[in-house]
Amino acid sequence: MMRTFRRSLSARVLVSNMVFAAATVLTISALFLWTYSRDLDRQLASRAQALAEFLAGQSQFAMLVGDRAELERIAANAVATEPVVFLELNDAQGANPVIRRGEGGAGVPSIEVTRKVMRPARVGQAEWESVAPAGESQQLGTVRLGFSTATERTARLRFAWLTALIAVASLFLASVTQVLKMRKLLQPLQSLTEFTHRVASGDLSGRAEIVRPDEVGRLTLAFNCMVEKLGATLVSKEAAEAADAAKSRFLATMSHELRTPLNAVIGYSQLLQETCQDHQIEGLTRDLGRIERAGEMLLQIVNQVLDFSKAEANEIMLHPETFNVDSVLREIVETVEPMAARNGNRVTTEIGLDDAAVHTDLTRFRQSLLNLVANACKFTRNGDISVAVRRERSEPTERCEPVDWLVVNVKDTGIGLSPDQQAKLFQAFTQADASTTRQYGGTGLGLAISRKMCRLMGGDISVESELGKGSNFEVRLPARIGTEK
């Protein structure tokens, strides 16, 4: 039931409208009933007061002269009328009260009204005070009247039933009207839903019918436009995906096909160098060395292209393992030492770790870090390069447990980067600018690959730099990606 209610707009709108309608009808009915009851009570009280007043007037003379027989007659006549349940005439001068009850008076609902019977203010033309004994009370007695509310009660009950009946009938009519109206209103939405299902199943050929030029009609029109554009976009996307797949296949194939002969070139150039050394053939070793280095550079480029194309195709698989960061760091520093020395740079390390063990993909970690340190060495002349490693523990949040982070900062005092250069630094095949490529060489893939690797491992790379003053690359990786998973 609740599921149907939650899933049905018409049911929700219907229930909402009916709740509102019921509240309105109930409020109006209650207001009517209250007003009617109040008027009825007022009329009743007014009638009872008027009758009590009349009886007080009738009893005045009898009480004045002590005519009990007259009081008895007044009471008997009064209770003979329908609304009088009982009448009590109390003589203030001590006589027993005259009490009369109407037929079946005990069980009849009634209100009670009491009226004082006062001495007449004037008797003839003379002031009453002139004949009233001094100090005698001006009150002759009281009239206590029980006035039946049975008729009013019946009328009230009848009115309440009538109001309830009208309210229920109104609600029923409103609900029927609402259902019919909702059906009519939602029919275009139903058609649109069916059309949407056809679109979802891949049929973009048809168009939803616009029944009325209202909000739903405009929605249908917009939907039709969207389907048209979606069709066009799908065609473009399919073409782009096909092209991208072709490109990736081309790159992977080419890279693979290039590496085989390149390895052969490098291998044979090394073999030839060894042969020349063995046979003490002078003059060829230097050229063979150039061939080997050129081959290695070319292999490196091919490997980068292959890595990038794998990363683009999400084909890189991580192989986490536990290793010591400091040893990897020393290995990297040793690797880049010659390049640093060539540029007159000094490389220092700063390892602030209590626990150097991390659990991540060693190869990708080393590849990323090596790329950053090599870049620092490449773009720094006669400067300082520092590699600092530390661990950080993030604060726990409502959603996340605290995480141990491995943070590696590679700082240099090199050429630095402008904000524009920083913005496109991690894009593939992009370097700081064209002159950088010309001056320093490289494919422009290194940082893009490094960032992809870090992100694959659950971390990232960021940079802070100032043109001409140096850069600070920060690698932030989870210390245990196994734990993260």
Add this chain to the structure above:
Amino acid sequence: MPRLGVTALLMPAVFAAAVLPASRVSVLVVSESGVEAYSEALSGIGAVLPAGTFRLVDVGGTTFEHDFASAMESNESRVVIAVGSRALSEVRAHHPGTPVVSAMVLRGNDAEPGIRHVDLDIPVAAQLIAMKSLWPGHTRAGIIRNPAQSRYPAELLGAIARKEGFSLLVIDCDGPAHLLKAMGAFKGRVDFVLCPPDSDLYNAVTIKPLVLASLEQRVPLVGFSAAFVRAGAAAGIFPDYADMGRQSAEVALRVLRGEDHGAPNESPRKIQVAVNQRVTRLLGVEFRPEPVAAEVYR
């Protein structure tokens, strides 16, 4: 009030006489049921006449004509007692040919042959004597009467009053429309006003304004019935109805015995006095009920 209870107790016995064998019946009592004063009178009649010597016929009953005719045809009823004016007029209409004693009737006709009246009227002299006992020292009396209904001229009434030591101011009033004006004429001139029985002048409609006028002028009204006193008259002087019944029964017995040589009209032998103490307090007067054994309504 206690007298009503006694009357109620006696009534079944009285009406039981109606079914007695006709052979011993010598007095036919014609009365009207449902009138309190008549019931009291009947109880008095029943107390005097020996059981089985009288028969009661209800003038208001559906079988009155038959009952009356059969009673008269049996020749056992030698005297008829008519209780009340209606019974008297019915008896007159049937010309029974037997002596009739009327009771509880106002101003009986002296000249009517064959009818003895035990009159409901209390003589003015008796009323004044009662007032003298009730309210000593207040001798200025007034009376409002309809001259057409009055038996005595004003001068005679004045003479009677003077004989009793009273002055009497008689105001003639020919209808209820002039009653208040007549009452106004007494202001400051009389100590009290006698109201003789007259249903035209004194009835349920006129009593209230009359009593209010008496209160305003501080002139006590002296009514002719207990009901009048309860309705606002300061005092009331009226016959003892049971005694009137006894009196009429005694007249009937005298007639039966052939000893009736008295006047055709007799006044009530015994009167009753009632005082409405609440009204006297309003008027600022103080009656002495003890000497006349007046009934006091508080």
